[in-house]
Amino acid sequence: MGTKGREIVDMDVKELVETLNKAFADEWLAHYQYWIGAKLVKGPMKEAVIAELVQHAADEMRHADMLAMRIVQLGGEPIKTPEDWFKLTNCGYDAPDDPFVKKILEQNIKGEQCAIATYKALLNLTMGKDPVTYNMALQILQDEVEHEEDLQSELEDLETLMLSVKA
Ligand code: MG
Ligand code: FE
Ligand code: FE
Numbered sequence: 023m024g025t026k027g028r029e030i031v032d033m034d035v036k037e038l039v040e041t042l043n044k045a046f047a048d049e050w051l052a053h054y055q056y057w058i059g060a061k062l063v064k065g066p067m068k069e070a071v072i073a074e075l076v077q078h079a080a081d082e083m084r085h086a087d088m089l090a091m092r093i094v095q096l097g098g099e100p101i102k103t104p105e106d107w108f109k110l111t112n113c114g115y116d117a118p119d120d121p122f123v124k125k126i127l128e129q130n131i132k133g134e135q136c137a138i139a140t141y142k143a144l145l146n147l148t149m150g151k152d153p154v155t156y157n158m159a160l161q162i163l164q165d166e167v168e169h170e171e172d173l174q175s176e177l178e179d180l181e182t183l184m185l186s187v188k189a
Contacts, residue, residue, distance in 0.1 A: 028097060033151040039098030041147065042089050042155070045140055046100055047110040049086035052133055053079050055115055059130065065123035067180050074176060075130070078169050085162050092158055112140050124184075127177045134170040141166060 028035070056079035060072050090100040101110065108115070113136035116129040141163035148156040 027095065031152045035096050039093055039096055041144065042093050043101050044110045044112050045144065046086055046089040047107040048113045048137065048140060049082050049089060050107050051111055051115040052137065053082035053086065055133060056082060056130065059118045059126045062118050062121040063123050063126045064121045066183055068123060071123050071127065071176055074172050081165050088158055088162065092155055113137060124180060127173050131170060131173045134166055134173065137166040138163065138170060
């Protein structure tokens, strides 16, 4: 761990590491929810939705990587067992028990909205106290905002399509 890099962190590092580990747990669960959803999803616009789910699954794993690197920089340890994902998660996990495309989109939109709230809270926590973690949280938040928008616009298209079929 870089000693000067650690010195400029003007907050309780142990508490910060715990907060980062909770987000780290969220990212792995979000990754898997997207990844398995992409394998199972059924219904109209399936191909477009699969492309989005696959891309988001990769983004969530990249976020987990960013969080793990920051935790290590802070002298902490990323959680080491998947059992802890469920113990620490803020946003939980929704299994795609109903593979219909609309349901999958709604589940993942809910997840993104929780992620947006989580990273907004992390920005508030670190503002003016830890610029490196703040910057990381901002980068992740930008992705999560884009994810929500992507999924909501696909849901909108799907609803328009379903209405036009009915008419
Ligand atoms: Mg996308
Ligand atoms: Fe993420
Ligand atoms: Fe996301």
